Amino acid sequence: MLGNFTYSNPTRLHFGPDALEALAGELAHYGKKVQLIYGGGSIKKNGIYDQVVAILKDAGKEIYEDAGVMPNPTVEKLNEGCRIARENHVDLLLAVGGGSCCDYAKGVAASAWCQEDPWEKYYVRMEEVDNPILPVGCVLTMVGTGSEMNGGSVITNHKTKLKIGRVFGEELFPKFSILNPEYTYTLPKYQMVAGIYDIMNHITEQYFSGDDDCTSDYLMEGLMRSLIHSSREAVENPRNYEARSNLMWIATWALNTLVAKGKATDWMVHMIGQSVGAYTDATHGMTLSAVSLPYYRHILPYGVHQFKKFAVNVWAVRPEGKSDQEIGLEGLAAMEAWMKEIGLVMHLADLGVTEDMLEGIAQGSFVMDSGYKVLEHQEILDILKQSM
Amino acid sequence: MLGNFTYSNPTRLHFGPDALEALAGELAHYGKKVQLIYGGGSIKKNGIYDQVVAILKDAGKEIYEDAGVMPNPTVEKLNEGCRIARENHVDLLLAVGGGSCCDYAKGVAASAWCQEDPWEKYYVRMEEVDNPILPVGCVLTMVGTGSEMNGGSVITNHKTKLKIGRVFGEELFPKFSILNPEYTYTLPKYQMVAGIYDIMNHITEQYFSGDDDCTSDYLMEGLMRSLIHSSREAVENPRNYEARSNLMWIATWALNTLVAKGKATDWMVHMIGQSVGAYTDATHGMTLSAVSLPYYRHILPYGVHQFKKFAVNVWAVRPEGKSDQEIGLEGLAAMEAWMKEIGLVMHLADLGVTEDMLEGIAQGSFVMDSGYKVLEHQEILDILKQSM
Numbered sequence: 032m033l034g035n036f037t038y039s040n041p042t043r044l045h046f047g048p049d050a051l052e053a054l055a056g057e058l059a060h061y062g063k064k065v066q067l068i069y070g071g072g073s074i075k076k077n078g079i080y081d082q083v084v085a086i087l088k089d090a091g092k093e094i095y096e097d098a099g100v101m102p103n104p105t106v107e108k109l110n111e112g113c114r115i116a117r118e119n120h121v122d123l124l125l126a127v128g129g130g131s132c133c134d135y136a137k138g139v140a141a142s143a144w145c146q147e148d149p150w151e152k153y154y155v156r157m158e159e160v161d162n163p164i165l166p167v168g169c170v171l172t173m174v175g176t177g178s179e180m181n182g183g184s185v186i187t188n189h190k191t192k193l194k195i196g197r198v199f200g201e202e203l204f205p206k207f208s209i210l211n212p213e214y215t216y217t218l219p220k221y222q223m224v225a226g227i228y229d230i231m232n233h234i235t236e237q238y239f240s241g242d243d244d245c246t247s248d249y250l251m252e253g254l255m256r257s258l259i260h261s262s263r264e265a266v267e268n269p270r271n272y273e274a275r276s277n278l279m280w281i282a283t284w285a286l287n288t289l290v291a292k293g294k295a296t297d298w299m300v301h302m303i304g305q306s307v308g309a310y311t312d313a314t315h316g317m318t319l320s321a322v323s324l325p326y327y328r329h330i331l332p333y334g335v336h337q338f339k340k341f342a343v344n345v346w347a348v349r350p351e352g353k354s355d356q357e358i359g360l361e362g363l364a365a366m367e368a369w370m371k372e373i374g375l376v377m378h379l380a381d382l383g384v385t386e387d388m389l390e391g392i393a394q395g396s397f398v399m400d401s402g403y404k405v406l407e408h409q410e411i412l413d414i415l416k417q418s419m
Numbered sequence: 420m421l422g423n424f425t426y427s428n429p430t431r432l433h434f435g436p437d438a439l440e441a442l443a444g445e446l447a448h449y450g451k452k453v454q455l456i457y458g459g460g461s462i463k464k465n466g467i468y469d470q471v472v473a474i475l476k477d478a479g480k481e482i483y484e485d486a487g488v489m490p491n492p493t494v495e496k497l498n499e500g501c502r503i504a505r506e507n508h509v510d511l512l513l514a515v516g517g518g519s520c521c522d523y524a525k526g527v528a529a530s531a532w533c534q535e536d537p538w539e540k541y542y543v544r545m546e547e548v549d550n551p552i553l554p555v556g557c558v559l560t561m562v563g564t565g566s567e568m569n570g571g572s573v574i575t576n577h578k579t580k581l582k583i584g585r586v587f588g589e590e591l592f593p594k595f596s597i598l599n600p601e602y603t604y605t606l607p608k609y610q611m612v613a614g615i616y617d618i619m620n621h622i623t624e625q626y627f628s629g630d631d632d633c634t635s636d637y638l639m640e641g642l643m644r645s646l647i648h649s650s651r652e653a654v655e656n657p658r659n660y661e662a663r664s665n666l667m668w669i670a671t672w673a674l675n676t677l678v679a680k681g682k683a684t685d686w687m688v689h690m691i692g693q694s695v696g697a698y699t700d701a702t703h704g705m706t707l708s709a710v711s712l713p714y715y716r717h718i719l720p721y722g723v724h725q726f727k728k729f730a731v732n733v734w735a736v737r738p739e740g741k742s743d744q745e746i747g748l749e750g751l752a753a754m755e756a757w758m759k760e761i762g763l764v765m766h767l768a769d770l771g772v773t774e775d776m777l778e779g780i781a782q783g784s785f786v787m788d789s790g791y792k793v794l795e796h797q798e799i800l801d802i803l804k805q806s807m
Contacts, residue, residue, distance in 0.1 A: 032600070032664035035435030040428070046681070047423030212420070244652075246645040246665045250672075253641030257634040264632075276420040277634045280681065284638075293434070293668065344644075 032245060032293030040287055042180040043207045046280070048272075050211045051082060057168060057207045058090045062122030065092045066115055068136050070100045070128045074172060077217055083127055083170060095119045097139075100128065103187045103194065103312055104135040106150045109142060116143035116165060124167045126205075129226075130176025133169045137184040137203050140165040154186055154195045160203065169208040174215050174279045175226025175316060177233060177286025179208035187309055192395055194309040196301065210283070212276040216269055223269065224373045225316030227262045227278065231255065232300055232319040233285040239327070239337055240295040240402050247290045248337075252344045254281050254290070259345070259369060266373050297402030300326055303411060306395035313382035320375040321382060324367055325417035329410065331359050334403030338362060379418045389415045420633060420681025428675055430568040431595045434668070436660075438599045439470060445556060445595045446478045450510030454503055456485045456524050458516045462560060465605055471515055471558060483507045485527075488516065491575045491582065491700055492523040494538045497530060504531035504553060512555045514593075517614075518564025521557045525572040525591050528553040542574055542583045548591065557596040562603050562667045563614025563704060565621060565674025567596035575697055580783055582697040584689065598671070600664040604657055611657065612761045613704030615650045615666065619643065620688055620707040621673040627715070627725055628683040628790050635678045636725075640732045642669050642678070647733070647757060654761050685790030688714055691799060694783035701770035708763040709770060712755055713805035717798065719747050722791030726750060767806045777803045 045053035058065075065087055074080040087094055097115050100108060116124065116139055126136035142149030144162040152158050169179045177183070182199035215223070238251045258281050264274035284290070303326065304318035311318075331338045339355045342348035342362025350358050367377075376382060384392070393411040406414075433441035446453075453475055462468040475482055485503050488496060504512065504527055514524035530537030532550040540546050557567045565571070570587035603611070626639045646669050652662035672678070691714065692706035699706075719726045727743045730736035730750025738746050755765075764770060772780070781799040792798075 032434065032661075032668050035433075035437045037431060037433050037441065039431040043425065043427040045423075045425050046420065049423045053425065244645075244648065244661055244665070246642070246649075246668050246672075249641035249645035250638060251641075252644075253637035253639075254634070256640075257632075257637035260632065261634075273420075273632055276681065277632070280420050280634050284634075293664065 032247070033241070033243060033295070034293065036292055038288065038292055039201055040180060040204065041201055041206070042204045042287070044180065044210055044283065045207065046210045048211060048213055050209045051086070051170065054083070054086050054170070054209055055090055058087070058092065058123070060206070061166060063091065063093050064095060064119055064121040065123045065125050066095045066097050066112075066119070066121040066139070068097045068100060068112070068124060068126040068128070068132050070098070070132055072098070074127055077214075079127060079170070079172060079214060083125070095121055100132045100135045102131050102314065103185070103308055104131055104138065106186060106188045109135065109138050109149065109186055112139040113143045113149065121165065124165050125170070126167065127170040127172065129171070129173030130178040133167070133171070133178035133205065134176065134184045134186070136167045136169070137178070137182065137199060138186055140167050141184070141199060141203055150186065150188060154197050157197060160199065164202055167203070167205045169205045171208055171210050171279075172214045173218060173222065173226060174282045175229035177282050179205060179210065180283050180287035183286070185305065189309070192309045192391065194305040196305060210279055212272060212279045215275050215279065220266070220269070220374065222314070223265065224375055225314045226282070227258065227265075227316070227373065228320045228370065228375050229316035230258055230278070230282045230285050232323060234258070234290065235323070235327070236298045236300055237291050237294070237296040238341065239330070239334060240297045242336065243294070245294045247292055247294045248340070251290050254285055255345045257281055262373055295401045297399060299399045299402050299406065302397045302399060303392070303414065306392045307379060307382065307384060309395055310388050310392055311383045317376040317382055320370055321377060321379045322414060322418045324363060325414045327363055328360070329414055330403045331363070332356070335359050379415065384419065386419070420635070421629070421631060421683070422681065424680055426676065426680055427589055428568060428592065429589055429594070430592045430675070432568065432598055432671065433595065434598045436599060436601055438597045439474070439558065442471070442474050442558070442597055443478055446475070446480065446511070448594070449554060451479065451481050452483060452507055452509040453480045453511045453513050454483045454485050454500070454507070454509040454527070456488060456500070456512060456514040456516070456520050458486070458488045458520055460486070462515055465602075467515060467558065467560060467602060471513070483509055488520045488523045490519050490702065491573070491696055492519055492526065494574060494576045497523065497526050497537065497574055500527040501531045501537065509553065512553050513558070514555065515558040515560065517559070517561030518566040521555070521559070521566035521593065522564065522572045522574070524555045524557070525566070525570065525587060526574055528555045529572070529587060529591055538574065538576060542585050545585060548587065552590055555591070555593045557593045559596055559598050559667070560602045561606055561610065561614060562670045563617035565670055567593055567598065568671050568675035571674070573693065577697070580697045580779065582693040584693060598667055600660060600667045603663050603667065608654070608657070608762065610702070611653065612650075612763055613702045614670070615646065615653075615704070615761065616708045616758065616763050617704035618646055618666070618670045618673050620704075620711060622646070622678065623711070623715070624686045624688055625679050625682070625684040626729065627718070627722060628685045630724065631682070633682045635680055635682045636728070639678050642673055643733045645669055650761055683789045685787060687787045687790050687794065690785045690787060691780070691802065694780045695767065695770065695772060697783060698776050698780055699771045705764040705770055708758055709765060709767045710802060710806045712751060713802045715751055716748070717802055718791045719751070720744070723747050767803065772807065774807070
């Protein structure tokens, strides 16, 4: 476990088929005015909206609707949410939806009482939040981002073609999250597998960095093995509770700060994927799946010991009589076969990316410096070309 | 992930070689009067006592000494600690030591303002805590119990020969714990390996139960693999920071409620081991190591699928051409070889247990009902005889 660090995660998780029953108890901690945040209205079709509204009304809450949060929440929407919160002096932001709704809620929580332009202050300049913060609660209906138990908040600015992921401190973590795996049964397969790859990539981003022997890597190997197993079960039968509940739990623990403790992390795939997202508005998990393999094959020579561990411990590659490089590549080949098997997008061209966008996408990719290789602009461009 | 559950862990962990620097910031949250809890005085020899006292004085705190916490804290000591807390109206209990000090501090935290006999109310009758609770902080100097991030508190009553482990709710978890792996360098090897087996057994107690596919089991397999690797490194070189820091982190996560979520757990080895402890005052981890293998070999036929997973995923047993039973037994044989290699006590007779005690130890062993086999009295007696 490298260095000095603090671990503290104040989010209370209520998990299981009856998790929503805990909402009333959580609401009792907050004032009357609740900003109800949701997306395109799927929660109205599946009945979750009606259940949540009934609980809010029973608790005597006033509801301020904040609907229409898009898959990649925009600056314009963020400003609208802040206006709703401010004008009504809301006491709680309740996000009902997937990671986008929860990311957005945290953005509003930080920004509603910000005296400057919050996009510039909190996303571009990444300043500390120094204004009053609103509490966030979450009823999760999609699995993948881990936003339900962390400070992550990704906002997109289409004008400047920037999709920026801000990681806020624990004061902006959701106070509580309601996790009912059954809510994810009706998600279309495309969204489900994109979420599964988002989880996988959250783990590999944290796994592929560092040269030491660290318990966090062993935890991640366990999470990846469980993810691979349950993803196959869920693709086979989307109503398999065992698989869907494991996926929901893995998603949360893959990105709630635990597995990053005491180690270096990378995040370069997310940097490239988010830049693709800013150009195409493509589903986040699919932008990651399209660029992952060219990236990992490119950096493998610089961290071959870790790619070997990945192959042997996660994919059960037999190492006998092979070089470390061969073992590592066999692990990536096993990952590629799994990705195709569950139906991930493997090419940027399938996400609407055209050759003329590549230069801009490469320019818009923040370069991280803690992976196995700090990428030059030309290397990012090469990876993007190989991802087409 | 089985059933409905809530996960919430409010303990803030400060980890690393400079972790003690965080103490001053934590102290600022509490009043002036600090009850300083420690054991036999080893912290005076290694300088930790002086460092902590200097920080307390710099923070303007009044110190109320509560020394002499024994390895298995007694009811008499608990009552003494409650008196100190009550008479001085202390604001914070600061435990500096191993799991015993931290367990004891939680006992005092729950009991200081209890109007009845706390042993009877909170340990024997296991009632909810309904009096004011004192906050606990911890500076950890030994690794194993996990007490630094949970609600566990084991107290021993020598008169009634009962050693009872109470698990309090999150309101009794330490508010903060300071974890500096370097503090564990000077621990005698006997105590170190006893702590290592305590960790291993915390994991196996939670692992060997249930028939479902659960992410928590995969996390535990990762923790066990890391534990086995780092235990060998630490026995080889006690000042190996990488190994000692991994061990410290694994100990915390093995018993802070995470890996029990969504699954059945057992705890029968602890029930027998604690009964041994009440008769002999033997080191806790050694009581567990002495009874584990006879117990696990006894229950293997009832949970053979899980013993097979344990063998293959934790001990890298090759399954080809073997029955599940053979694979499971090979896993236990691998565990036995590791236990002997690191120097654990393998026989109750080596802990001062005599044949005439066995009936009483068996009588004093609470029988758990969620492992693979609910034990009859005669089965416990047989396991104890095989453990001699």
